[in-house]
Amino acid sequence: MTKINTSITGLEFAQIGWVVPDIHAAIALLSKTLGVGGFPPPMHVRAQDLNMSYRGEVVDAEWLTTQAYNGGTFIELVQPLSGQSMFHDYLEKHPAGGTQHMAFRLPVAGFEQVTSELREQGYEEISTVDHPIARMAFFDTYKTLGVATEIMGITPEGWTAIEQMQKA
Numbered sequence: 001m002t003k004i005n006t007s008i009t010g011l012e013f014a015q016i017g018w019v020v021p022d023i024h025a026a027i028a029l030l031s032k033t034l035g036v037g038g039f040p041p042p043m044h045v046r047a048q049d050l051n052m053s054y055r056g057e058v059v060d061a062e063w064l065t066t067q068a069y070n071g072g073t074f075i076e077l078v079q080p081l082s083g084q085s086m087f088h089d090y091l092e093k094h095p096a097g098g099t100q101h102m103a104f105r106l107p108v109a110g111f112e113q114v115t116s117e118l119r120e121q122g123y124e125e126i127s128t129v130d131h132p133i134a135r136m137a138f139f140d141t142y143k144t145l146g147v148a149t150e151i152m153g154i155t156p157e158g159w160t161a162i163e164q165m166q167k168a
Contacts, residue, residue: 011114014152015067015074015103019090023064023079026097030068036075038068047085053128054085061085069166074103086126086138086148101138103150111135111153118151133158 020026023042030036042064051058061083067076078100080088090100106114115137119125126148129136135153142148154162 010110011104011106011151013073013102014105015076015101015150016099017076017078017101017103017148017150018097019078019080019087019094019100020097021079021091021095023066023077026077026079027066030075030077036068036070038070039066039077040068042066042077042079044081047083050129050131052085055126059084061088063087067165074165076103099147101148101150102145103136103152105134105152105154108135108153108155108158111137111151114151114153115139118149123149133161 018026027039027042031039043066045063045065047054047059047061052061053059054061062081063085064079064081065077067074069075078087080091087100091097115125118137118139123139123141123144125137126140127136127138133155135155137151139149139151152158
């Protein structure tokens with residue numbers, strides 16, 4: 001077993017992230033046709049407000065996002081609006097949209113070990129977020145998995161937020 005396999009085995013699968021050209025159409029299909037309920041109205045997000053880096057720098061990028069909890073997994077939808085980010089890159093390459101990332105979570109105490117091991121394995125860090133509820137790092141695992149991989153280090157406040165979202 002390689003180091004990357006050892007690292008990932010302690011993580012919990014948490015989220016599927018779709019990048020879509022029309023978030024409202026995606027919500028309608030998932031909710032009305034496929035029965036995935038619980039999507040709150042999309043929020044307008046700015047990378048700068050999250051201190052979200054893209055290839056090492058915080059850039060001027062904006063998108064709409066929402067997520068719902070369904071059957072043990074969060075489903076996140078992202079519609080890029082402006083600027084440059086990994087979401088914009090994905091939609092540029094795949095204009096119809098698609099599954100852009102899979103997220104795995106663990107307590108924040110183990111975040112640095114897992115992300116360090118992924119970097120040591122040669123996976124490039126595309127984007128990072130240091131938020132009060134979680135530290136997040138997105139890795140370029142497209143050639144290996146066909147999607148980016150997000151590692152979420154959940155803080156104590158984050159576990160509370162997750163429980164609230166699961167109950168909503």
